[in-house]
Amino acid sequence: MIPIAFIFILIYGSLLFFALRHPLLARLAGRSIRRRIGQSLLVVAGLMVGTTAITGSLIGADSTEASSVLNTYRGWGMVDYLVTKPNNASFPSDLATSIAADRSLASVTDGIAPGIDQIASAADLDRRQSESGNVTLFGFDPVAQRRTFGAFILSDGRRTYLDDLQPGGVLLSHRLADHLDAHVGDILHVTAETHSPGPPVYLVVAGIALSEGPGAYQLGQAVYAPLATAQQILRTDEINVVRVSAVGGLEPAHSGFAALSAAVARLGTPGLQAHDSKANDVAQARKNVSFIKTFLVALSVLIMAAGAALVVNLISMLAEERRPQLGILRALGLKRRRLVLLSVIEGAVYSLAAAGIGMVAGIPIGRIVSARFAKAFSEFGGGNFDFRFTFSVKGSTLAQAFALGSVLTLGVVFATARRTSRMSIPAAIRNLPEPAREHRRGWLRKVLIGGAAAFGLVGVVLTKDFVRMAAGIALIAAVATLSRKRLPQRLHTTIVGLVLAGWALRSVYAVNPNANAGTFFPIFIVSLLSTVFALTIIAVANLRIAEWFFGLLGRAFSGLRAMLRPPLAYMARRGMRTGLTTGVFAIVLAMLQMFAVFSFIFRPNYAVAAQGNDVRLLATGSPTITLPPNVRNDVRRFTLIKTAGYVGSFRSPNSFGAGDRAFIPIFELTPDLAARPPLNIENKLKELSKPQAWLAAAGDPSAVAAAGTRGFDCPVDPVTGKAPTTGGSHVRASALVVIDFAAPGQCIELQGTNGPVILRVAGQQTFGVLDGMFAAPAVLASFLGLPKGSAAMLALAPGVNPRATARRIEAAMFGAGVDATPIKELLDQTYRANRSFFSVIDLLMRMGLVVGVLALGIVALRAIIERRHIIGVLRAIGYKRWQVMSGLMTEAATTTFIGVLVGMATGIMMGYIFYRQSDSKVPFGIDWPSILGAIGAVFVAVVVVTLGPAWRASRLPPAEAVRYTE
């Protein structure tokens, strides 16, 4: 924030100084702005795009972060710290009393309560519905609730501290109540692993808690019970958590964590540990959102690049229109640098106005972006999490966007003004074509080429990732410059373009798409821009092929040839302008095309994703599942998987969901299960095949050996996120696992019975069916006492309806809390979440399309201004009005077509690279309806924006147009 504010003040302050020192220039700039208000408004509208994109992205990121942090605070409520044993093990409730009695905590805590926190399943016996897998039983101490942690607010408006509930009465979170369709008074059965056998405990739904205060605790599907009732369900008199509230409300200013840790340590109870849970989760929430921030900023960079091309076109248009006037000023003695200053002073006014309006326009864009992200988050959680959206507009963000947008715009204005200020004064005064100019070869140019070549050679050999890619580009640029005169221009440009595109695509292929966002996005963005640039220069250099093609048509229709020759020649031989406009379209279309590929290849492949299974069963708290007799004949294959519910600390530098109280289902991966895995592996370590990844996670020695001697080395420390220093040793994992919430190669750290357990991801299973971690029995042994459960995958006989079967199973087994879901529904849910996520990109890129369409409108206007005389001559020698109009529209349509082609080619190539990296079993393809819809809309918009200028051009009176003075 500070550097950009400083740069803004420095630049605009200097300009103000110069404007005051040169009042003539300031007056001329002011008159130019006021003279044609319509044109000035058009320029401002064009220049505002960049700021709108930045503002939208930054506000989207701010709001996503604010929402994420808000939900974290909501989820913890008044609870700041937890005291637990590893693996959620239980301990005597006296320990909570002992902690509360510690005098050192009196001034820093205002509530210490014993509690229960246990994964369970819930069945509503009246509604015959059950939920499993994501249900938690929370036991709260009513006394502490009343004293510190607050009241539950019920859906009927009542408030309760749980002390007024009837025996067996519990509250449901409104998410769980929705899923069970539960009503107050329903009989409920909660299944969780119990410490001793006994008859089932039947409960009564005493109320449905709103997501406020303690009713929002952990934001999921929850049963909130008085502590005694929770202990009754688990048949224990122990607890497994002590919840501590720090002095200072929801966001305590002073951390009492150190004092609490010391107090817990003084108890001397083995394994008992304090966790700074709320603060850690808030920090993790902010960290998770940094990915979103990087992602949105990366997208806005693309739109800014497109916007920069638009700015160049706009400023060039102004310069062309005023060329005779500027030529006269030069003739009268205005130096070239003063001419640039004149343009920049005018541009500064435009850029400030554009930044102001763009910033305001970006606010609703940011709101839409963040709301869509919130929707995607909610859908990724399968609707289990009560994710609340908040819209955040910070003054500092707006100031940052304003400063950044205006400074970048002014930078482009300056560069363009420098270019357009180079003029032959006599030619400019008479508005004659600029004579050809000899390029001078100065020492600076030699130094730059030499520097680029040296950096390129060293960088390509010695560095990696972004620096290596940049070095390669510098090397290509240096070689291209040096070899320019040695080859015919068209051949030279084509070769340079091919080499550049090849290098850019190779750079993306080389980077791990699961690398952290800071590494991946810069490479991706520069690679995409480089590929677009490379393909654009190839297309523009070879536009004569289009001329040749139309020439072939012209053999039969020479009138057509005559009509198309001028526009095609303008395109082919004004490469810079054509390239800028096609580039705008190409950047945006490349992104849209790439996501059309993603949209296609992320479609669920039902047969492969779940290895032919049709229904998933989950039963938390039940170590086994026995199918009811009435469905057994319909089941072709039944795969039972033992599960354990891990709740506790989870550390991983790049994973969502990391935190102090993460819930991770662990699926026991036996050698038999690994040999016939229940899910497809989407991503894996390069060293392993898919079957080997499963076997390695099951502990098979030969598969483990195939992972290599470094197969257990963590690329970065899972806690600190730091890579080992040169020569330093890697953190080593104790086992390989298959997981769906972290990328292959990454390490995660969980809290085992005897300390931290570090695991490395060998493969990533299909998301959304059995979410969690597949690990060998030996790994599970590190987590003693985890609550047991079970899952099952059913492959049905041909012709059996999965949905009907799932209903029959639930109806028969709801009492045991068995949740049965057709796998197709689970995969569709994930796909919907993916599409929600992509819709953000789609939204931003469609904003980019607007830039492209505007750019074409500007190009059409430029064409009229610049070619006024030529149009007059063409009309004089026999071009009819419709031919002039058709020619200009053909030019716009062809420019768009090339942009679309380049964009589609780039998008398909990029999409294919990601497809190859993803190991997806879905055949490669493109979501044609979405991309063709966008392209169709573009062409319609192009016709609309160019129709007016083309019509105006065709109506130019030839006698007036051929006059050489304005």
Add this chain to the structure above:
Amino acid sequence: MDQIVRAVGVRKVYHSGTEVEALRKVDLDVARGEIVAIVGPSGSGKTTLLNCLSGLESIDEGEILIDGTNLAEMSDNDRTSYRAQNMGFVFQAFNLLPVLTAVENVEIPLLLVGRPAKESRAKALETLALVGLEQRAAHTPDRLSGGEQQRVAVARALVHSPAVVWADEPTGNLDTESTQSVMDLFLKLNAGGQSIVMVTHNPALAAMTRRTIKMRDGRIESDAANA
């Protein structure tokens, strides 16, 4: 005598705020194969007359016959087609398409009237040779001198053998040497039977033609054969 251009009672009024009568009942005949210079001070109406005679501008009164065809009765579309078939133009600012080579510029009128591409190219090269620029056929205008550009423009005006060539200050942007070269070209073409009507400020150039028409305040002040 065979008239290629015949104007009778031509009146042209511009309505830009105040009404300006640019041509006041002008009568004029140009014989086939004649080269005529129209001279006069700025604002006298000479360019307006040329524009009206060539059909670039419509007239308010009178009639204009080109080779017997009344332009005033034609629609804009028909007038445009007629120009494409029967007229050639040379302007002061050369007005070549900067993105086309010399030969490509020259062949445009032929393509416009539907002549085959190969034939058009051959004819364009032939015409460039006629103006002495066959070696510069592949050059774009920015690689040509002003005089060369104007000779290319002359070639473009001639390539489809028009009934009449209209030239509006064709040497206005040229140095003395180029002016002479272009004028020699006009005279050579005229000697070959090409009708040319030229507007110029330069009395010396006007004197080289067969006939000079002097204009003042929208009227023909004098119309006399040159010695």
